[in-house]
Amino acid sequence: MAKPLVQMALDSLDFDATVALATTVAPHVDILEIGTPCIKHNGIKLLETLRAKFPNNKILVDLKTADAGYYEAEPFFKAGADIVTVLGISDIGTIKGVVDVANKYGKEAQVDLINVPNKAEVVKAVAAVGAHIIGVHTGLDQQAAGQTPFTDLALVAGLNTGLKISVAGGVKPATVRQVVDAGATIVVAGAAIYGAADPAAAAAEITALARA
Numbered sequence: 001m002a003k004p005l006v007q008m009a010l011d012s013l014d015f016d017a018t019v020a021l022a023t024t025v026a027p028h029v030d031i032l033e034i035g036t037p038c039i040k041h042n043g044i045k046l047l048e049t050l051r052a053k054f055p056n057n058k059i060l061v062d063l064k065t066a067d068a069g070y071y072e073a074e075p076f077f078k079a080g081a082d083i084v085t086v087l088g089i090s091d092i093g094t095i096k097g098v099v100d101v102a103n104k105y106g107k108e109a110q111v112d113l114i115n116v117p118n119k120a121e122v123v124k125a126v127a128a129v130g131a132h133i134i135g136v137h138t139g140l141d142q143q144a145a146g147q148t149p150f151t152d153l154a155l156v157a158g159l160n161t162g163l164k165i166s167v168a169g170g171v172k173p174a175t176v177r178q179v180v181d182a183g184a185t186i187v188v189a190g191a192a193i194y195g196a197a198d199p200a201a202a203a204a205e206i207t208a209l210a211r212a
């Protein structure tokens with residue numbers, strides 16, 4: 001089985017600090033994620049900058065699109081995004097739009113299950129329209145309320161759709177193996193890396209654990 005990929009979530013609002021952190025962490029991870037607050041604050045210029053500086057990393061833009069899927073995602077694929085996210089609570093037409101434009105550019109659409117009440121039904125529906133990645137995601141506000149992604153991960157992995165499964169929500173060194181063993185093909189870490197005293201070392205540790 002292929003080794004899981006490791007994704008670092010860049011969640012700062014500061015343009016220069018984001019580029020500096022990406023520079024530190026990029027050699028130790030597979031995917032750089034421009035987090036939702038970060039892309040809203042800094043816009044497509046940040047993607048263009050990271051694309052030019054990091055040709056060897058995939059870049060995920062966490063748009064969390066809710067409408068106008070094709071129209072909203074296309075400029076980001078054009079500017080070099082490898083993966084763009086769309087909310088699973090959106091209309092299936094919105095999700096299909098992001099899938100279609102991802103396919104046009106040879107890239108991938110990730111459906112984020114954050115706050116989706118009927119997860120099994122949505123996973124099957126988005127698999128049927130060709131979504132590439134399912135995002136099991138416990139958001140920052142949900143984490144603050146004590147939630148974790150493990151129950152949702154078990155449910156999604158148990159559906160055996162064959163789609164890639166990305167897992168985000170407070171993943172840290174102590175939980176990486178649990179996430180991978182439960183079926184994650186992409187492991188996301190934000191605070192566990194940017195909040196560490198040595199972000200490069202934290203990223204390297206998480207990647208080593210994920211691939212162990």
Ligand SMILES: O=C([C@H](O)CO)[C@H](O)[C@H](O)COP(=O)(O)O
Nearest residue numbers: 009035036168169170189190191
């Ligand atoms: O996607 C995220 C959040 O919704 C803000 O955009 C985070 O990047 C994601 O949760 C990963 O960060 P951590 O939970 O801190 O690992």
